[in-house]
Amino acid sequence: MPTQVWVVDYNSLFHLGIKAALSGYPQYQISGLTSPNRISKALQNSSGIVLIGMWSSPDNPYPSPADLFQILSEIQHLNHFRVILMGSANGWFIHYLIRHYPCVQGYLHNADDMCACLPLALQTIEGNDAVADKNQQVFFHHVLSVPDLARRLYLSPTASTLALECYRRREHLLELNxxxxxxxxxxxxxxxxxxxxxxxxxxxxxxxxxxxxxxxxxxxxxxxxxxxxxxxxxxx
CATH class of the missing domain: 1.10.10.10 (Winged helix-like DNA-binding domain superfamily/Winged helix DNA-binding domain)
Structure with a gap:
């Protein structure tokens, strides 16, 4: 049975890009464009993987932290969903999202090739050991401060580099109580x-x-x- 892939974005071009990237992967079924303000209703009684686009453009404003947190909280309460974020966030934001929202299991940076990275990300978080590099998984969990090794993670090359830079600088930051x-x-x-x-x-x-x-x-x-x-x- 195909895995349902839900697309959450304001921009229909993003939806078309996802369809193109997954055209050769019949195991994934794209369930249509879902507006962020209708996400709870759309995902009720369903399961699968949610892709959230975070690009900024005149007709697709970058969601504020509050908006994005609200979307992720709604998805997390629904259960049975894993999230892959796609956009151009910096390493700190990527680190924060994956560390604080267990439903988030991947980040694809728009500087990378989506057609190459998206299928790999989907297969990795679904637990396909043929594509999930164990050493890479250990690296991601360490860099992102995620202790649960059973939680599959995927970062595209640019996202991985940004997260690593964040990790290397983190020891100099002031932690909050x-x-x-x-x-x-x-x-x-x-x-x-x-x-x-x-x-x-x-x-x-x-x-x-x-x-x-x-x-x-x-x-x-x-x-x-x-x-x-x-x-x-x-x-x-």
């Missing part, structure tokens, strides 16, 4: 400080203090600017 990370994740979802305080069961003043400290640490003027700088730094 548990409270900082909790607050940052809520801010990423667009939750304001008052609502964060209620959700975490602490005072508003405590949340205001943490958010102000984080903005000072990252030299950010707003919470939106803070999230951009945190993503670039890859410190959580």
């Amino acid at each position: 548990a409270d900082d990370i909790k607050v940052l994740r809520e801010i990423a979802y667009g939750v304001d400080e008052a609502a964060i305080a209620v959700k975490l069961g602490v005072s508003r003043q405590r949340i205001y203090t943490i958010s102000r400290r984080l903005r000072r640490r990252f030299e950010a003027s707003t919470n939106e600017d803070l999230m951009v700088r945190v993503m670039r730094a890859g410190v959580c």
Whole structure:
């Protein structure tokens, strides 16, 4: 039975590119273009692999971190899905997404040949030992700080290089404490400080203090600017 491949992107050209890349692989069935704002309904009672395009163009805006986190959270709650992201993110963002979202198992950088990389990525995360290099899997898990070796991962060559550069520089970065990370994740979802305080069961003043400290640490003027700088730094 063919594996269902769901395409999540605003741009129909991306969908056509996926069809071309998989034209010689009958084991994969593309299930049509799915708009990000209809993803939960479209994927209910289904399973398979989800491809999310992240390219920026006039008619296909790059999703904000909050938008992308929301999409990934919805997919993760549905279960039975694995995600491959495709775009031009930097190494920090690639590292963050794979580290914090278990449903994400691959990243293809647009500097690489999609027709060559996509079939390999699909077969790798499905567990095809004929194409999945064991040494490469160990390398990916180590570089991306993913302890679960049963979770198959694939990075295209450029994505792999960017992730490795991120790993080599990471030891010089300032790690955040548990409270900082909790607050940052809520801010990423667009939750304001008052609502964060209620959700975490602490005072508003405590949340205001943490958010102000984080903005000072990252030299950010707003919470939106803070999230951009945190993503670039890859410190959580």
